[in-house]
Amino acid sequence: MIFFIALAILGLSILFCVYRAAKGPTPFDRILSISSIGTIMALGIAVHGFAFNRPDFVDIALMYILLNFLGTIAILKFYKMKGKKKV
């Protein structure tokens, strides 16, 4: 039961992050929210594995975090390049 409560809380926090990603006035809000959505999703997959008695899925959660990190780095590099162009 406790795992399902944890899943519900994680789902609620994903909703807040989606709101920030959609409304965020600056692009950096969006990057932050995407990165946190990835982290929450990885946590959710880990909790989901324990809730449905299949804890082997933790590996996938780890890979999600790595890929999410890559995506965040790519978008941040884009802004770095853009800043150099303007100067």
Next chain:
Amino acid sequence: MNFLIINFFLISILLLTTFYIFKTTSLISIVALTGIFTLVCAAIYVNLDAVDVAFTEAAVGSGISTILMVMAVAKLPEGKKNQLLNLFPSIVLSVSIVIVLMLIIANLPLLGDPNAPIHLHVTPEYIKESKSIFHIPNVVTNILASYRGFDTLGETIVIFTAGLGVIVLLTSNTLNRKTKFKKKVKK
């Protein structure tokens, strides 16, 4: 029941994200929101017990394709906003596709039904024979590498060609070099 609730929640997040992708005008935010979209898709696949598909979706959709799209947006000229074209044809097209898909879903077998046609055609033979023929313990590896070896080779060639095309498109600086050369000549 819990399974259904989680699926419903994830699909409603997908709808919300799609709505905001539709509404935003800056390209880089659309790329970012698409990243969220594919992550949620991968979570849906995990919930449906298709872990390998979720792995692929996370690696290709959220990892590589976001990076490639960011690189493509970096190549575009700045200051241009995404303009909404005439929406009527696309709305008609998507609504008709949704109707067709709904009609198909009504005729599909249930999720995880052991008597579905796809589980009765060749799968039992694969599970029975593959280990004694090829001596590889993993059935999925047997199917991909032995039964469908030529198919996999063709897929690899297609993906290799697509990767080459993307690299050539995204790393070529020929246009910039030409314009720089013209500027030098004018000076």
